[in-house]
Amino acid sequence: MRDIIKVENLSKAYGHLNAVNNFSFAVKKGTVFGLLGANGAGKSTAVECVLGTKPIDSGTVSILGLNPKVDRKELFQKVGVQFQESNYQENIRVEELCEVMSSLYKKVTDYRTLLNKFGIADKSKTLVKELSGGQKQRLFIILALIPNPEVVFLDELTTGLDTRARRDVWQIIKELKQQGLTILLTSHFMDEVEELCDEICILKKGNSVFYGTVEDAITKSPYDKFLDAYLWYTDKEARENENI
Template sequence: MSNREGEGKLIQVKGLIKKYGKLTAVNGVNFTVNKGEIFGLLGPNGAGKTTTIEMLVGLRKPDEGSATLGGYDVVTDVGKMKEVMGVQLQATSLFELLTVEELIEMYGSFYKKQVDIEHLIESMMLLEKKSDRVKNLSGGQKQRLAIALALVHDPDVVFLDEPTTGLDPQARRVLWDIILKLKEDGKTIVLTTHYMDEAHVLCDRIAIIDQGEIIALDTPEKLVKLLHSDNAIEFRVIEGELNWNELPNVTKVTKKSNYIYIYSSNLQETLSHLLFICKEKSIIFQDLHIRAATLEDVFISLTGRRLREE
């Protein structure tokens, strides 16, 4: 790696575009991924996250733009690139009748080098399942196995495409711990997700992607600070109208359907005035919540929609 270009920036993406007929799935995205970081692509289903990953790992050819991974071009150097990257995709197909150990050994045989299989199985918390057939594993165990297959050749960069989708909360937390341990071990990780809490916990930097475009990119903390508020008041107005200019310390107001999101620099003062005005003007509201501002609020502020629409 030391003699190749892009040592500090393991991934460099410039103006990637991918179209399917009249649909532009990815529309000119630009970003870099630093060595040793967890970089997140956060957005709703259909935003272009998976298509972006597929172009970066050589599965789809960009219509326009360019990208390099570890100094290798993602279009012309796919063969060399495979030695330095590991990939876990949403649609990973596993050989159901093989055992966990057999499957990992088979994948390891595809590469010039491989890690210690026993240690890899243990690190993925699959030691007790190593002799079980893949078809008998739970959803979380299959996801950990898919990550093990991506790591079998000790890659520098690991792509994880929505690795916790469909898992129960406990299985998600287990996978989070494994991902954070990979970072401790020096891996560079590109993670796609539509779970805001997952992105906030795991990622050093996040690119928020919507309708094929990156609409914001920074650390989770700095993205939330775009709201100029640490706190949010969320509620539904059932009857009446409120003039937001009457409320003190409000930094931003966003409306989504009949939900109102008020961001405040002084939560107590804003809330007390809100309740007073609602009582005085007979404004009826429901489902009032007070909470810290999150990446969900950033997405609503930027797009006017929730991250995961029903």
């Protein structure tokens, strides 16, 4: 399988703060890659640098063989993006927002099909501001999928969803993966990561402290459960300093 996303030695600093430090990873076609870490670990900065919405200090990034800064217009037609805090017009009906999004792309998925698949078809006439948090989250995922992308970035995929809705979204993501979609996601839910991710990277203070499969992360830690292993990786420095 070819690499759809390839990042080599990516670094980004804000003054004296190294938000991302010499970060490298690759995501193969038709796989789900999880970028993990506590708040402030550098996940958002890394994703924004990969997408080209933030300039990088050093390193190289390619998506579908294209440079996200130089080939931005071409990539726009092939990449879907869903952020946890999306700034969409709220005084607009759901179907109107979907139609606006559809008008921006050459090749689109029928948004009505997506609304039905994600369980909010009955909200098509509802104003975005009147949706619940979970309904908005599902809408934002739909908007990321409207361009029929080859690769999609999902930020905190199921935040605000109840248990049943989360499981439903997981199943949809699995189906999209089987159809060849490449997915990079961030998540704070370790059960979600275990269920969906083929490979993961754990960031801590801008540095990669683990890169591999969930199974490898468990094996290389002192624990037999992924949540405990994740906490060990992200809090390793504090644990090592407890006896100093």
